[in-house]
Amino acid sequence: MALSNNQIAAQLGQLAELLRAEGVNRFKVKAYHTAAEALRSYPQKVSDLLAGGQSLPKIPGIGASIGSAIQEIVQSGTLASVQRLGRGLPPGTAEIAEAIGISVREAQRLTKSLRVDTVEDLRKKLQAGEVGSAVGATLECKVRQGIEGIRRVLWVEARDLAEHFQALLTHANGCRQVEIAGSVRRGKDTVGTLALVVQTGNAPAARKVLKKHGGVEEVSEETESLIVCKLAAGPLLRVRFADAANMGAAMVEETGSPAHLLEVKGAVKASRKAVSTEETWYEVRGLPWIPPELREGRGEVEAAQNGTLPDLVQLDQIRGDLHAHTTASDGAHSLEEMVRAARARGYSYLAVTDHSKSLQITNGLDEKRLRQQMKAIDKLNASLKGFRVFKGSEVDILADGELDFEDSVLKQLDIVMASIHSRFALGKAEQTARLIRAIENPYVTCIGHLTGRKLLKRPGYELDLDKVLRAIKANNKLLEINSSPERLDIDDSLAMKARELGIQILINTDAHHIQELDFMKFGVQQARRGWQSADTVVNTLELPALVRRLRATQPRARS
DNA sequence: GCCGTTTTCGGCCCGACTGTTTTCAGTCG
Structure with missing residues (x-):
């Protein structure tokens, strides 16, 4: 070949x-x-x-x-x-x-x-x-x-690939419907296998299209109802052929993780009835439809039976973004441009959280420049109707857990996002103590990208996450879901843990460019995988309620 | 080596910090 x-x-x-x-x-x-x-x-x-x-x-x-x-x-x-x-x-x-x-x-x-x-x-x-x-x-x-x-890609890349093959197969002879399934549909942060379900009267035509595609390296498995190809881009492409009567079963089987399918099998009686939609498939098993993001075998079937599935947060419930950068540090757009872009997205508020002085490569702000920025924000706010710009900082957590600004400076801010950007190699005990010291600072609002992971590049630093989460809860702080597609930090299982502990979440984009404000959908997806609903995500609140919640993170600051 | 152009050479992100690494290469945003 x-x-x-x-x-x-x-x-x-x-x-x-x-x-x-x-x-x-x-x-x-x-x-x-x-x-x-x-x-x-x-x-x-x-x-x-x-x-x-x-x-x-x-x-x-x-x-x-x-x-x-x-x-x-x-x-x-x-x-x-x-x-x-x-x-x-x-x-x-x-x-x-x-x-x-x-x-x-x-x-x-x-x-x-x-x-x-x-x-x-x-x-x-x-x-x-x-x-x-x-x-x-x-x-x-x-x-x-x-x-x-080697074989995995970020969710965004997987989605693009899946959509590409979806469009390709849609035009194949005899094809009536092509649906994206698998971990792309479940919104998993990285993907190793793309799954498509194809309803067609002419499977051979679809197979032929795949085999002569330049991005297909080899066919690794082929049966009557299935073809699996190795893609040059990395992941496998799994295409399942179905007829109209079996679309429901095919979608459920190709979407759910193995653990989810096992959970269903263990909980309800099997049925051989042919069904054309997922809703009916679950219905004949006495279950409500389960959102794809939850189909991981983490108790969702029992919750469905008990009627306690969470009402998952949705993108259109997000009222604003509380972690964004401007040209004052390493962002690509000015304060005014970022605000305009946030308003264009229908938001009611935006927090400007540029880097602090220790992060010199990002042109982090010192006290003087931060004061100037705060003044500029005050002036801008005075001219805005129905929108609020929050004065914030993504304050660097220094190696010993001390913050990059004195409390006297932090207390002037609406939002203090505290994040780690250096010394990733500290030992577990030291790193945990560092973070907890920052969490205990009375002026801190939220911890940004908690684990520091970069998907497919590096794991997070070593942390005693139980201790850290307990400290966040004890100090009434918020925890960020960073929506950047290569971070998605915290991950879904940590988000579930936070929910169990009663910790509230901010879904932020960490945008360095106006287009990155659109990362919000990735963060929302991650939050949904972590069973988050609007009542656990703080930036679904309208402005007055949000302000009250932010103040509650700083009990001694503004009593 | 590629690109774009203010056509044939200059810019391509980078500067401070870290560490066990052959003290420079790798890393952070």
């Missing part, structure tokens, strides 16, 4: 990492990576085009030089420069570096200390617990993230 775009891209990525190790200009390294990414997302198989005698299409990021490298890979299966540069290295080094996204230098430490030369060997060593002791916890963590992340 001709090389896939992904296989060609992998070689370009290897070359990039080898060049980096050689110490070439970092922009040249970046150019190879950019080109590799462009190739990965290019819809047609370039090896097929070249084999068919066509010239390489114009792809942004791929110029003359990388273009001829691609020709070379397609013709000979490899790049002479990769062979040459890799010659001095232990075998497998460049492949491992590229596949799991680490530098050649780091990969060299792995191949040398662990005596591995393929990603598969490395995976085995990781499972056997041998990586950490050989190369240290930091690199072990990267390896784990890299290996586990």
Whole structure:
């Protein structure tokens, strides 16, 4: 089989990492990576085009030089420069570096200390617990993230891919309906398998469309009612064929997690009745329809039977955003532009929470600039009707848990979002004590991106989360769900725990750009997965009630 | 190496901080 775009891209990525190790200009390294990414997302198989005698299409990021490298890979299966540069290295080094996204230098430490030369060997060593002791916890963590992340993508990327294949199959001959199911529909923060349910009278036509698609690397499973393909973009694509009478069952089976389906099976009598909708499917089992976000096998079936399913929060219930940046620190838009954008989204309030002085790279505000910003906000508020701009700060939590501003400054703010941005490697006890000290500050309103995780990139720092949550509850503070698609911090299970403890939530975007205000929908989705309803999400409150709730987080501040 | 253009060279985000790493490369927002 001709090389896939992904296989060609992998070689370009290897070359990039080898060049980096050689110490070439970092922009040249970046150019190879950019080109590799462009190739990965290019819809047609370039090896097929070249084999068919066509010239390489114009792809942004791929110029003359990388273009001829691609020709070379397609013709000979490899790049002479990769062979040459890799010659001095232990075998497998460049492949491992590229596949799991680490530098050649780091990969060299792995191949040398662990005596591995393929990603598969490395995976085995990781499972056997041998990586950490050989190369240290930091690199072990990267390896784990890299290996586990190979086939997963962020929810937003998965949704885009799913919609792409949905549109594609909708146009296939005989196709009557294509629905997105699986973890994309459940809103899971990262996705390894895209699931589609296709109602068609001509499954062979749909199969054919998939097999000749440039983004499909291989077919990994095929039965009468199913086809599973490996996508070059990473995840698997699982397509289930159904007829009208079975759409209900197919949607339920392809949407629910295995744990959810087991919960249903354990709780109610099986039924073989053909049903065309999900509602009917649940109904014949004596259950109300269960929102997809809850179908994780975390007690939702019992709750459905008891009539205690939460009334999940919805995007249109959100009244404002309480974590956003402006050009005063590292945002892309001015105070006025951010406010205009928030109003355009129908909000009643926006908190401006620029970074504080310790975070110098973000141009964090010192006391003087913060005072100026507060004045500007007062002036702006005086001219606004039916909208309130809150004076806030995303105050850095310093290494010892002290905040970046004195209490005398914090007390002048409406909102103090306290967040950690440095010293991620502190031990669990130290990190926990650091955070709790910040939580106990009387002027703190809310803790921002609590765990510090970046999806598919790094786990959160070590924390005793039970202790931290209890401290938040005891001090009547709020907890953020950060809506940035690569954070989604806190995660769904932590949100469930917060709900059980009676901790209230703010769903914020942390927008650095007006378009990022639209991240709110991702945060709402995460909140729904965490069983949150409007009464546990504080920024569903109208302005006066919100102000009262914010003040309650600062009991000694404004009595 | 690519791009865009104020066409052929300058910009591509970056500056402080961290640490066990071959004291520079990796990391944070």
